[in-house]
Each structure stands twice: as C-alpha cells, then as structure tokens.
Amino acid sequence: MHRAPKACDFAMNDQVSHEYALTCDQIQVMLHQEETLYACFSNYTRRNENIPENAPVISEAWRQKICEWAFEVVDHFDYDRDIVSQTMNYLDRYVSYSADKGVYISRKEFQLAAVACLYIATKMEGSHRSFQRQTPPLTISTLVELGRGIFSHKAIELMERRVLAVLGWRMHPPTSFRFILHFMKLLNNSERRKLLPKAITDSMHDASRYLSELAVCVSSLSIECKPSTIAIASLLNAMECANPDYLNWEVRDSFLQEVSKVTNICTESDELLSARAALKSMCPAMPTAEHNDVRECMESGSSSPVCVSGSTSTHTNRKRNFAST
Structure with a gap:
C-alpha cells in the first residue's frame, strides 16, 4: 500500500538538498583556490638548467625525511594529521617561491623552515578541534627542545615571519x-x-x-x-x-x-x-x-614511507627530535 509522504519527509529532503548544495559550493571554492591562490608550482627537488651548478638543491629523500618527522611530531602532540599536509604546502611554496627569485636554501635552512611551517600549521588549527587535547600544545620552546638547541627561539620566530611574508599570508590551502x-x-x-x-x-x-x-x-x-x-x-x-x-x-x-x-x-x-x-x-x-x-x-606496513594509517597506536608515544633527521 502506498504511504502518503509526511511533512518530515519533505523537511528531510529539503535538508539533504541544502547540504548537497552547500557541499558543491565548498568544492567549487576549493577548486578555484587550487587554480589561483594555491596553484601548482615548480618542483624544487628537481635540478634543471636554470639552477646554478653551485646552488644547493633539496633532495627528494631529504624532503621525505622532514615529512616523516612532521607526521611523528603531529601524532605525538595529538594534532590532526592533515596539519602535515598544510605544513608541507607552506614549506614547498616557500622553497619554490624563493628559488624562483634566485634564492636557494640549504638543508639546514630547509629544516628551520620546516619547523616554522609546522608551528604555523599547528597554530592555524586553533579552536577548530572536535575532540579534547590529550597533550599540551606545541610551542616554540618545545620545538627548540626537540631540536636540541640547533635552532634558537628567535631563529624560529624570524623564520615564521619570513614564511608568512613570502606566502603573502595565504595559509588556508585546500588539501x-x-x-x-x-x-x-x-x-x-x-x-x-x-x-x-x-x-x-x-x-x-x-x-x-x-x-x-x-x-x-x-x-x-x-x-x-x-x-x-x-x-x-x-x-x-x-x-x-x-x-x-x-x-x-x-x-x-x-x-x-x-x-x-x-x-x-x-x-x-x-x-x-x-x-x-x-x-x-x-x-x-x-x-x-x-x-x-x-x-x-x-x-601491515606495505611500502609506506611512514605509518600514516588512521590508527596511531603504533607511534603516538614517540617524540622524535629533528636533530637526528
């Protein structure tokens, strides 16, 4: 027997239609962002004829090490793992934009920039958390400790300002x-x-x-x-x-x-x-x-460069200092 639609059915359909339209709008905005404000840029890990022979080049392996370190720190301090995507976006854009202007950074400066980018990304998370933090938030003092004094508090702060300036304060990339x-x-x-x-x-x-x-x-x-x-x-x-x-x-x-x-x-x-x-x-x-x-x-491990599954039980209690990377 055919059931006559109830008022709640129409209300639910209206709600679903609204959610669908909102989702489509959000996707369109993100697509526009990745085409404009956060468009793809040059891959600085590839040496080309425009790079001077004596200029330092950050290798793929070195970038991967930094990325692995970021995942481990984010896991330990109980942050959303998407923060690493933001961190690497900041870092990649900073290095690429600098290289486009003829400024080539060393491995050590790359490390410092990575630390600053991670710090910025954790601050950008702000209050947009859906769960209670289990560990204290990441601070510059903690980053200095993790680096065993390689980078000072002042050096990290200065690099943070430099990254923000180079990126034009565009800090919300669509990941x-x-x-x-x-x-x-x-x-x-x-x-x-x-x-x-x-x-x-x-x-x-x-x-x-x-x-x-x-x-x-x-x-x-x-x-x-x-x-x-x-x-x-x-x-x-x-x-x-x-x-x-x-x-x-x-x-x-x-x-x-x-x-x-x-x-x-x-x-x-x-x-x-x-x-x-x-x-x-x-x-x-x-x-x-x-x-x-x-x-x-x-x-099971597969061929992943770092354990990045949704479960963090195997590595949440590790705190890796970047002096060892």
Missing part, C-alpha cells in the same frame, strides 16, 4: 584530505546512503586518507599534482577495496558521474590515471575486492 571529506559527502547523499553500510564508507574513508597521506611524502604528487586530483585518485583506488556486493558498478558509476559533474574533472584523464598508478606502486598491498580489510592492509 587532498579536505577534498576527500567533501567528495565522501557526495557519496553519502540521500539515494546512495540507503545502499551503503557505514562499515563500507568508513573503510573507504580510511583507505583514501591513507593514500592521500602517502602522497604528501612524495614531491611529484604533493607539488606537481592538484589536491583534487590526489583526492579523486585516492578515492578511486579505495573503491577497489570495497565489497562489490555493496559498492557495485552502478553505485560507483553514479558517484563518478557526480564527482565529474561537480568538479568538471575527467576521471580517465592522463593526470588522474598517472596519480592512481603512482599511489598503487607506493602501496602494492592495498586490498582488493577479495581481500577488503583496509585497516589490516594499512597496518
């Missing part, structure tokens, strides 16, 4: 994980929400976040690719892990069409396929439809 959060809202719209168990969407969230964090450590992905590209690539790879009984091709195609419509990004573009291949090569143990325990895969 790949923020894109993932918004794309997941599209997946969870009213129609698909009925079809997808929470366990499936949670696994997709964990797997895509895991992959996006891997990308932060690699300059060719973090610097040369747009955050939206990394986000979509991470989600597509994560979708391959989901149980096909729930996330079937119809649901996947509907979601991909939705993402393409909102972002105007072709999910079969060369850039996106290249990013997906790079992420797969970094995480060959990513589960398939036959083996879909995402957390087991993430905790």
Whole structure:
C-alpha cells in the first residue's frame, strides 16, 4: 500500500538538498583556490638548467625525511594529521617561491623552515578541534627542545615571519584530505546512503586518507599534482577495496558521474590515471575486492614511507627530535 509522504519527509529532503548544495559550493571554492591562490608550482627537488651548478638543491629523500618527522611530531602532540599536509604546502611554496627569485636554501635552512611551517600549521588549527587535547600544545620552546638547541627561539620566530611574508599570508590551502571529506559527502547523499553500510564508507574513508597521506611524502604528487586530483585518485583506488556486493558498478558509476559533474574533472584523464598508478606502486598491498580489510592492509606496513594509517597506536608515544633527521 502506498504511504502518503509526511511533512518530515519533505523537511528531510529539503535538508539533504541544502547540504548537497552547500557541499558543491565548498568544492567549487576549493577548486578555484587550487587554480589561483594555491596553484601548482615548480618542483624544487628537481635540478634543471636554470639552477646554478653551485646552488644547493633539496633532495627528494631529504624532503621525505622532514615529512616523516612532521607526521611523528603531529601524532605525538595529538594534532590532526592533515596539519602535515598544510605544513608541507607552506614549506614547498616557500622553497619554490624563493628559488624562483634566485634564492636557494640549504638543508639546514630547509629544516628551520620546516619547523616554522609546522608551528604555523599547528597554530592555524586553533579552536577548530572536535575532540579534547590529550597533550599540551606545541610551542616554540618545545620545538627548540626537540631540536636540541640547533635552532634558537628567535631563529624560529624570524623564520615564521619570513614564511608568512613570502606566502603573502595565504595559509588556508585546500588539501587532498579536505577534498576527500567533501567528495565522501557526495557519496553519502540521500539515494546512495540507503545502499551503503557505514562499515563500507568508513573503510573507504580510511583507505583514501591513507593514500592521500602517502602522497604528501612524495614531491611529484604533493607539488606537481592538484589536491583534487590526489583526492579523486585516492578515492578511486579505495573503491577497489570495497565489497562489490555493496559498492557495485552502478553505485560507483553514479558517484563518478557526480564527482565529474561537480568538479568538471575527467576521471580517465592522463593526470588522474598517472596519480592512481603512482599511489598503487607506493602501496602494492592495498586490498582488493577479495581481500577488503583496509585497516589490516594499512597496518601491515606495505611500502609506506611512514605509518600514516588512521590508527596511531603504533607511534603516538614517540617524540622524535629533528636533530637526528
């Protein structure tokens, strides 16, 4: 027997429509930001003919070490792991902008800049926390202690001001994980929400976040690719892990069409396929439809440059000083 719609049904549909429109607007704003204020810049880890032979070049390995250190510090001090994405965005832009002006920084100055960028990123988190802090916040004095006195309080403060000036105080980059959060809202719209168990969407969230964090450590992905590209690539790879009984091709195609419509990004573009291949090569143990325990895969180690799964139980109690990096 057909049930007549109730007033609450219309109210719920209105609410869903409003949330969907808001999500689309937020994605559009972030896409505009990554194309303009936070556009891709030159990869300073690659030496080219424009760089003088005697100029120092920050290597890929050195950048990765700094990124790993940032993840460990963020975990220890109980910050959101997306802060590392912000930190590396600040750092990459600072070094790249400096190089474009003919200023090439040394490894030690790179370390100092990384410390300042991490400090700025933790301050930017501010009061936007959804949970109670378990440890004291990170301070300059703590950073001086972590560095065993390599950098003074004054040196970190001066570098902080220099980074802010070089970046023109543009400190809210759209990160790949923020894109993932918004794309997941599209997946969870009213129609698909009925079809997808929470366990499936949670696994997709964990797997895509895991992959996006891997990308932060690699300059060719973090610097040369747009955050939206990394986000979509991470989600597509994560979708391959989901149980096909729930996330079937119809649901996947509907979601991909939705993402393409909102972002105007072709999910079969060369850039996106290249990013997906790079992420797969970094995480060959990513589960398939036959083996879909995402957390087991993430905790198995795979080929990750640092443990970046959603679970921090294996490394939250470590505090690594950067004097040893």
